[in-house]
Amino acid sequence: MNHIPDTVNLSRMHPVGEPDKPILRLEAIRKKFGEHVVLDDVNISLKSGEVVAIIGPSGSGKSTLLRCVNMLGPATSGRVVIGDLVIDEAVPPTAQQLTQLRRSVGMVFQSFNLFPHMSVLRNVSLPQERVLGRSRKDANKRSLELLARVGLEDKADQYPARCSGGQQQRIAIARALALEPQIMLFDEPTSALDPELGLEVLAVMQELARSGMTMLVVTHEMNFAETVSDRVIIMADGKIIEEGASREVIRNPTSDRAKRFLKAVKDR
Amino acid sequence: MIHGVALGIPWTLAVTAAAFLIGAALGLPLCAMRMSKLPPLRFIGLAYIILFRSIPPLLLVFFFFFGLGSGFLPISAFQGAVLGLGLITAANMAEIYRGALSAIHFGQWDASEALALPSYSTYIDIIAPQLIRVSLPSAASYAVGLLKESAIASTIGVTDISFNANYIAKSTYQGLTVFGIAALFYIMISLPIAALARFADQKLRARVAL
Ligand SMILES: Nc1ncnc2c1ncn2[C@@H]1O[C@H](COP(=O)(O)OP(=O)(O)O)[C@@H](O)[C@H]1O
Numbered sequence: 001m002n003h004i005p006d007t008v009n010l011s012r013m014h015p016v017g018e019p020d021k022p023i024l025r026l027e028a029i030r031k032k033f034g035e036h037v038v039l040d041d042v043n044i045s046l047k048s049g050e051v052v053a054i055i056g057p058s059g060s061g062k063s064t065l066l067r068c069v070n071m072l073g074p075a076t077s078g079r080v081v082i083g084d085l086v087i088d089e090a091v092p093p094t095a096q097q098l099t100q101l102r103r104s105v106g107m108v109f110q111s112f113n114l115f116p117h118m119s120v121l122r123n124v125s126l127p128q129e130r131v132l133g134r135s136r137k138d139a140n141k142r143s144l145e146l147l148a149r150v151g152l153e154d155k156a157d158q159y160p161a162r163c164s165g166g167q168q169q170r171i172a173i174a175r176a177l178a179l180e181p182q183i184m185l186f187d188e189p190t191s192a193l194d195p196e197l198g199l200e201v202l203a204v205m206q207e208l209a210r211s212g213m214t215m216l217v218v219t220h221e222m223n224f225a226e227t228v229s230d231r232v233i234i235m236a237d238g239k240i241i242e243e244g245a246s247r248e249v250i251r252n253p254t255s256d257r258a259k260r261f262l263k264a265v266k267d268r
Numbered sequence: 269m270i271h272g273v274a275l276g277i278p279w280t281l282a283v284t285a286a287a288f289l290i291g292a293a294l295g296l297p298l299c300a301m302r303m304s305k306l307p308p309l310r311f312i313g314l315a316y317i318i319l320f321r322s323i324p325p326l327l328l329v330f331f332f333f334f335g336l337g338s339g340f341l342p343i344s345a346f347q348g349a350v351l352g353l354g355l356i357t358a359a360n361m362a363e364i365y366r367g368a369l370s371a372i373h374f375g376q377w378d379a380s381e382a383l384a385l386p387s388y389s390t391y392i393d394i395i396a397p398q399l400i401r402v403s404l405p406s407a408a409s410y411a412v413g414l415l416k417e418s419a420i421a422s423t424i425g426v427t428d429i430s431f432n433a434n435y436i437a438k439s440t441y442q443g444l445t446v447f448g449i450a451a452l453f454y455i456m457i458s459l460p461i462a463a464l465a466r467f468a469d470q471k472l473r474a475r476v477a478l
């Protein structure tokens with residue numbers, strides 16, 4: 001992939017922490033929309049540097065789960081634990097907790113959600129200035145490094161609308177990385193893209209995974225799930241129905257529900 | 269004769285611009301109240317909007333100038349007209365902003381939240397610029413309407429285009445010509461407003477493409 005500069009340092013760029021202690025724990029997450037139970041006792045634990053793919057049929061609660069992690073849509077009950085930050089989903093967090101949580105957790109959306117009225121550079125710099133208190137100059141310097149990392153430094157002065165979908169998503173990744181998160185959430189980052197453009201996004205994600213970033217990725221890309229992620233979780237009807245080493249889960253699912261889902265995906 | 273009517277142009281422009289600025293500014297907090305999660309705020313916002321959109325502008329201007337102005341707090345004809353038209357504009361601009369707000373993709377709020385942007389920054393850096401951009405066409409056509417509405421100021425003695433036209437028509441008995449000239453002035457002012465809005469709209473759209 002020529003978009004990824006070969007000067008990129010693949011050694012661990014992200015803080016690793018203690019090897020076996022989980023960096024992120026989701027405990028007993030439950031969520032109801034009215035009477036409708038969307039998440040039913042979901043527990044997930046991520047070790048530092050681990051890449052976990054969540055797959056499952058549409059409507060199974062994958063997006064809802066990711067939105068619980070950074071409290072974009074708090075769960076009805078359950079806990080999110082990141083290091084010494086403990087968030088009780090049922091209790092409104094303090095402003096300080098919320099900021100700490102969202103600084104630790106970066107998120108990439110299916111619809112990119114770049115700010116359309118700002119240049120690409122401004123998109124990446126603004127959060128650094130407002131959240132980290134960086135000067136414009138320092139923020140821009142960091143933004144250009146990150147844009148280079150996703151292969152797009154030449155787009156810095158463009159507006160997002162002038163960029164392809166794949167480029168926009170890579171910019172969104174750079175923007176999220178600019179706050180130096182410990183964990184990155186991806187919600188179907190390639191679903192809105194043509195396969196070819198999806199590939200350039202997946203390449204950036206793969207590089208990110210190799211650099212040691214902890215990632216929780218909702219995806220329909222079985223190839224990514226199997227080859228890049230360390231573990232795969234299959235969700236259906238708000239529950240985890242199967243999880244384990246990526247290859248194992250995808251090649252030899254045990255439950256009927258998981259088999260049916262994987263067959264449907266393969267036959268597509 | 270042309271000169272006499274033209275002397276009113278600055279006053280017409282001043283009433284329109286002042287009322288529009290008051291309305292455009294006041295409309296923002298009003299829109300926020302109207303959409304607030306707190307029922308009392310929402311009620312006040314809604315009540316204001318319904319009230320000020322139902323009163324004929326003429327009546328409100330009379331109310332401020334003759335009602336308030338005659339005793340409680342003495343205000344000039346200009347102030348009375350601007351106040352009356354400005355408060356009505358606020359109600360209408362609040363509704364224009366509200367419509368524009370629903371045109372902003374919810375992902376913009378998601379991204380702002382996920383990036384831990386403080387709420388002042390979300391509003392000022394992210395939402396407001398897009399809101400203004402989306403509101404621009406409706407706001408401009410409202411401004412053209414307001415320009416015509418500003419003729420109400422002449423009824424309380426602001427010496428605008430209509431006031432001067434009326435005065436000259438009565439003294440020269442050449443109503444047809446005089447009012448024709450006045451109409452021409454109104455057209456000459458509204459055309460650039462519309463053109464300017466179109467220009468700004470295109471310029472922003474080319475860069476932004478929401
Ligand atoms: N805001 C909401 N209000 C009510 N129901 C919702 C809302 N968001 C999602 N749901 C429901 O929650 C379930 C899970 O949705 P979602 O998390 O988007 O699934 P997935 O991402 O796995 O496709 C679906 O049945 C969906 O209809």
Ligand SMILES: [Mg+2]
Binds near residue numbers: 062063188
């Ligand atoms: Mg989803």
